[in-house]
Amino acid sequence: MAQPLLKITNLHAEIAEDGTEILRGVDLELNEGQIHAIMGPNGSGKSTLSKVIAGHPAYEVTDGDILYRGESILGLQPDERARAGVFLAFQYPVEIPGVSVANFMRTALNAKRGEEVDIFDFQDELEARMGMLEMDPAFAARSVNDGFSGGEKKRNEILQLAMLEPLLAVMDETDSGLDIDALRIVTGGINRIKSERPEMAVLLITHYQRMLNYITPDVVHVMVEGRIARSGGAELALELEERGYDWLREEAGAV
Amino acid sequence: MADGTATVGPVAAVGALTRDQVEILTARKGEPEWLRAGRLKAWDAFAAAPMPTTRDEDWRYTDIGRMLKLEGFALADEAASVADADGLPAGLRAVVDESGETSARVAQVDASVVLREVPAELAAQGLIVSSLETALREHPALVERWLGTAVTDEDGKFAALNSAYWTGGLFVYVPRGVKVEVPVRSYRWITAAGTAVFGRTLVVAEAGAEVAIVDEVASDDFDRPTLSTSAAELFADEGAKVTYVSVQRWGLGVAHLSTDRLVAGRDAKITTLYTTLGGDLSRADVKCRLRAPGSHVDMLGVYVAQGQQHFDHETLQDHVAPHASSNLLFKGALDDRSRSVFRGLIRVHPKAQRTDAYQTNRNLILAAGARADSLPNLEIQADDVRCSHAATVGQLDEEEIFYLLSRCIPKAEAVRLVVFGFFAEVLDQLPHEGVRRELLRAVERKLARRAQA
Ligand SMILES: Nc1ncnc2c1ncn2[C@@H]1O[C@H](COP(=O)(O)OP(=O)(O)OP(=O)(O)O)[C@@H](O)[C@H]1O
Ligand SMILES: [Mg+2]
Numbered sequence: 243m244a245q246p247l248l249k250i251t252n253l254h255a256e257i258a259e260d261g262t263e264i265l266r267g268v269d270l271e272l273n274e275g276q277i278h279a280i281m282g283p284n285g286s287g288k289s290t291l292s293k294v295i296a297g298h299p300a301y302e303v304t305d306g307d308i309l310y311r312g313e314s315i316l317g318l319q320p321d322e323r324a325r326a327g328v329f330l331a332f333q334y335p336v337e338i339p340g341v342s343v344a345n346f347m348r349t350a351l352n353a354k355r356g357e358e359v360d361i362f363d364f365q366d367e368l369e370a371r372m373g374m375l376e377m378d379p380a381f382a383a384r385s386v387n388d389g390f391s392g393g394e395k396k397r398n399e400i401l402q403l404a405m406l407e408p409l410l411a412v413m414d415e416t417d418s419g420l421d422i423d424a425l426r427i428v429t430g431g432i433n434r435i436k437s438e439r440p441e442m443a444v445l446l447i448t449h450y451q452r453m454l455n456y457i458t459p460d461v462v463h464v465m466v467e468g469r470i471a472r473s474g475g476a477e478l479a480l481e482l483e484e485r486g487y488d489w490l491r492e493e494a495g496a497v
Numbered sequence: 498m499a500d501g502t503a504t505v506g507p508v509a510a511v512g513a514l515t516r517d518q519v520e521i522l523t524a525r526k527g528e529p530e531w532l533r534a535g536r537l538k539a540w541d542a543f544a545a546a547p548m549p550t551t552r553d554e555d556w557r558y559t560d561i562g563r564m565l566k567l568e569g570f571a572l573a574d575e576a577a578s579v580a581d582a583d584g585l586p587a588g589l590r591a592v593v594d595e596s597g598e599t600s601a602r603v604a605q606v607d608a609s610v611v612l613r614e615v616p617a618e619l620a621a622q623g624l625i626v627s628s629l630e631t632a633l634r635e636h637p638a639l640v641e642r643w644l645g646t647a648v649t650d651e652d653g654k655f656a657a658l659n660s661a662y663w664t665g666g667l668f669v670y671v672p673r674g675v676k677v678e679v680p681v682r683s684y685r686w687i688t689a690a691g692t693a694v695f696g697r698t699l700v701v702a703e704a705g706a707e708v709a710i711v712d713e714v715a716s717d718d719f720d721r722p723t724l725s726t727s728a729a730e731l732f733a734d735e736g737a738k739v740t741y742v743s744v745q746r747w748g749l750g751v752a753h754l755s756t757d758r759l760v761a762g763r764d765a766k767i768t769t770l771y772t773t774l775g776g777d778l779s780r781a782d783v784k785c786r787l788r789a790p791g792s793h794v795d796m797l798g799v800y801v802a803q804g805q806q807h808f809d810h811e812t813l814q815d816h817v818a819p820h821a822s823s824n825l826l827f828k829g830a831l832d833d834r835s836r837s838v839f840r841g842l843i844r845v846h847p848k849a850q851r852t853d854a855y856q857t858n859r860n861l862i863l864a865a866g867a868r869a870d871s872l873p874n875l876e877i878q879a880d881d882v883r884c885s886h887a888a889t890v891g892q893l894d895e896e897e898i899f900y901l902l903s904r905c906i907p908k909a910e911a912v913r914l915v916v917f918g919f920f921a922e923v924l925d926q927l928p929h930e931g932v933r934r935e936l937l938r939a940v941e942r943k944l945a946r947r948a949q950a
Contacts, residue, residue: 296903299895320902321911329903336900340918340925349914350904385918402904 245312247443248272248295248410252306255294264290266468267306272410277436277444279454281479282465283487288447289333291465292414295445296330297323310410325354329408331399333415333447338386343398344368346386347405354406371404375431392419400431412445417453429456451483466490513568514693516540519661526630526664529637535645539660542650546657555653555782558838558870559809564778565752570693570724572662573607585612589686592715592746595938597931600679601626605665606686607694622675629666629697639670643701647730647758653782656756659728663697671706671737680709680740680932685727690719690750698729702737704762709740709929715775719750725776729757733765735789740768742932744939747775749804759785761792761821770927771827772936773800773808774943784813787821787849797923798827799936801916801943802835802867809838814854816845819879822853828923829860830916831867832947838870843884845877852879856886861919863893863912863947913944 248270255265264287272278280288294301295308297320307314315323338346347368351359372379375397387395396416403411413432417425433456436442446459454462454476462478463470464487471490472478519540523533548567549556579585582593585604593604600619603626604612610628619626625636632640650657667683685696702708714725725747733739747753753776761767773779785794800808814823829837839858860869873886893915901911920940927933 296899298899319908320899321905321907324903324905332900332903336894336896338897338900338915338918340921341914346901346904346914349910350901350906353905353907353910385921406905 244274246271246309247274247311248445249309250306251309253291253294253303253308254305255290255301255303258300258302263304264301264468265294268465268468268470270463270470272443272445274409274441274443276460277446277457278461278463279446279448279459279479280463280465281448281482282471283491286465287468288465289414292330292412292445292447295412296320296328321353324406324408327409329403329406329411331396331403331411331413331416333418335387335395335399337388339388341386342383343386344382347402350402351405367405371401374404374434375401376427377401393421393424396420396428397424400428404431404435407439408442410443410445412447414447415449416446417448417450425453425456429453432457451479454479464490514570514658514662516544518572522662522664528633529641531641532633532644536661539650539657543654543657543661546654549654555811555840558836559778559780559807561780564807565724566722569691570722571689571691573687573689573692573694575664576606576609576611576688578609578611582612586686586688588717589684589715592686592713593684595935596682596711597935598679599682600677602682602684603628603667604684604686605667605696607688607692608664610665619677623672624675624677625668625670626681627668629668629699630664632668632670632699636668636670639701640668640699643730643732644699645730647732647760647786648728648756652756652758655726655754656728656782659695659697659726659756662693662695662726663728664695666697667699667712669700669708669710671702671708673703674705675703676707677709678707680711680929683710683712685714687716687723687725687747687751690721690723693724693726696725696727698727698731700729700731700739700741702733702739704735705737706734707738709742709932711742711744711932713744713746714753715746716748716751718748721750723751725751725753727753727755729755731757731759731767733759733761733767735763736765737762738766740770740928742770742772742927742936743781744772744936745775745779745781746939747779749775749777751776752778753780755781757781757783759783759794761785761787761789761794763789764791765789766793768795768797768926768928770797770799770923770936771810772939773798773810774939776806778807780809780811782811784815785823786815787818787823789818790820792818792821794823795926796823796825796827797926798829799920799923799940800827800829800837801832801940802829802837803832803943803946804835805833806835808836810840812839812841812856814841814843814856816843816849816852816854819848819850819852821849823855825856826923826926827858828920829869830863830919830944831860831869832863834864834866836868836870838872839888840872840874841886842874842876843886845879845882845884847878850879850881852882852884854882854884858888859919860890861893861916862890863916909947913941913947916944917941
């Protein structure tokens with residue numbers, strides 16, 4: 243079989259500032275085109291894993307490796323990883339006052355493509371993608387995430403995903419804070435992007451089975467205390483829904 | 498600056514500032530007696546005033562005596578008039594070419610106004626745009642009535658110096674009810690290192706008049722200390738709307754000291770924007786007087802300091818009359834080892850009930866060696882008022898930067914974008930879209946220097 247798109251081995255990471263270890267030996271393999279879900283209790287390290295993949299400077303990797311397309315990305319800056327095709331949809335998207343969505347998006351796209359994108363092509367594309375996500379065109383002129391509702395922020399993340407065309411999309415609780423209609427629109431957007439570019443792999447962090455009703459995962463992982471405690475098929479999510487996490491915590495503690 | 502120090506030190510004395518020179522200046526220009534007397538009185542005030550020290554509250558963080566030696570500057574030369582903008586020095590022409598929509602314009606090179614263009618249809622409505630020297634000849638009564646009434650010899654040593662020595666100058670007069678929709682432009686340019694220029698601006702908007710003025714100063718970088726001392730007086734009569742945009746883009750080597758006084762009459766609205774980008778040392782003393790009820794003043798400021806630049810802004814929102822309002826927002830970004838000082842005061846006089854006055858200064862520190870001091874202040878002698886002030890000095894938000902990085906944007910550009918966004922809040926308040934875009938570009942260009950460094 244071809245090499246996995248993402249291969250994480252024995253990943254240990256701590257908070258750079260105080261040395262607190264958060265990730266304690268994560269192993270994970272994700273092939274091109276696959277969809278994996280990561281579930282797990284609050285504080286188990288899911289967001290930390292996503293940020294470490296994206297290269298957040300607050301964390302220091304102390305052991306293990308992250309291979310992307312067969313090569314370690316630990317030495318790459320966050321923007322280099324992004325240009326290589328790694329995308330992180332934030333659990334808490336950041337507000338950038340005074341910078342419009344359009345300006346931000348165009349700067350990002352220029353950086354991604356390494357060339358000045360034609361302004362008219364860009365506008366057409368942005369408009370089409372916003373339409374797909376049922377976003378009011380007025381959002382293009384608004385400051386990035388500034389004063390956006392929780393749901394609007396999440397849609398804006400998917401808009402960026404659509405525009406930047408990554409090969410690996412890590413989505414951190416993109417479903418949380420969405421009402422039922424918005425969840426349908428956002429998951430519809432993700433599925434649409436996925437159908438356009440089936441090679442894109444998705445790492446979906448979520449607390450809820452309901453998102454997995456819209457996006458069917460190939461594999462479900464459960465993260466407990468900084469490790470993948472268990473992996474299985476889509477049915478594992480259902481089992482978690484029923485049984486909670488305690489049994490896994492006990493197992494993890496027993497290791 | 499070439500030698501990498503922020504001190505504007507003495508150079509070999511090419512010429513000295515003296516009372517005799519004031520006499521020579523006023524005689525050669527054949528000025529009326531009232532002006533001659535005024536210049537000499539200003540000279541005496543200048544000579545009598547000691548150089549400010551850090552013991553003076555106004556100069557606490559700007560050690561002017563150490564940064565500026567007033568000896569050794571040569572008076573800037575007089576320059577010959579040009580037929581059109583093509584005749585301007587190349588550097589100035591580039592500045593002029595960057596300007597968007599323009600109604601009338603005046604350009605000063607060194608000591609002289611060399612270009613003046615006023616569209617016939619505006620002149621026909623009574624709009625006057627000229628050098629102040631020309632106005633003295635063509636409209637002596639108007640100039641005598643207003644000049645020196647807002648900037649006086651009590652406004653400090655450097656204002657007095659300017660009143661003694663100004664040449665060229667800008668005069669804008671908008672008659673009652675005349676609305677000039679497209680901005681009036683003034684440019685001032687220095688060609689020679691080691692010289693001293695004394696720019697002067699006088700703006701009078703009669704009742705119901707509307708005008709926007711972009712007053713821009715610029716030069717190349719100089720390898721020797723060069724001095725700019727300027728003063729502006731602006732009067733907005735009843736119901737007038739005046740926008741005054743100062744753009745300071747001097748090259749390195751220049752020390753810039755300005756004293757501006759703006760007066761708002763009944764129901765008048767004044768918007769000012771100070772854009773401070775250039776020079777080694779820049780000190781702007783801007784005071785707005787809300788003289789009559791219903792007046793409103795927006796005071797805006799944007800500054801970007803790099804290297805060892807030292808910028809000092811001193812502001813006053815002077816509420817003399819009741820039922821007036823003012824709103825100040827100054828924002829600055831400080832890089833490398835630059836310094837900024839903001840001292841702002843809202844003063845509400847006993848009769849100024851129902852005053853609404855706000856003041857905010859925010860500073861973004863981009864490098865560990867940079868520093869901003871912010872000293873907002875209130876002095877309130879009326880009881881029925883709403884006033885507030887706020888000041889912050891902060892660093893770049895790492896989460897914002899990471900967010901942009903994670904969207905493929907390289908670090909230097911991410912920083913620029915965040916800083917740019919930081920200034921948008923100020924520039925968005927400028928009523929003129931075209932001018933706003935120009936200023937954004939000027940700020941962008943200044944920030945671009947950062948990436949190269
Ligand atoms: N930069 C940080 N500074 C301090 N503590 C941190 C930092 N990042 C993560 N932590 C801590 O590490 C643990 C894991 O956090 P993380 O956000 O990865 O959890 P999570 O699995 O995403 O939780 P949730 O389901 O609530 O989103 C938590 O205890 C959190 O407080
Ligand atoms: Mg999380």
